[in-house]
Amino acid sequence: MAILSKILEKDDMNHLTITDTFSTEPFVHVECGKIKVKDEQGSIWRFEYKIKSRNKRVFSGRHWNQFLENNRVRVGHMVDIDYKEPWCAQADYKIEVIKTESE
DSSP states (O other): OOSEEEEOOGGGGTSEEEEOOOSSOSOOOOBTTEEEEEOTTSOEEEEEEEEEETTEEEEESHHHHHHHHHTTOOTTOEEEEEEOOTTOOSOSEEEEEEOOTTO
């Protein structure tokens, strides 16, 4: 099971906002407000990561926008972020885009 899964909404195309009740911080590997993820094509992305409140986390920045463009992510697609594979040293997390069946 992914650390987080979200079906993207219009506002998520500028910055991904996660609202949930977190009992502990879900993303512990954050350096200087940035989180490193590896996508399915092997590209490494450094998203800006902010804790807005106890129940709100935001991913944003230039790499978030480039990730959306490179992976042809659209409103209605699902994004999963999970822990990386043990053999992957370049990133702390992995990100997967799950597109609708019609695409």
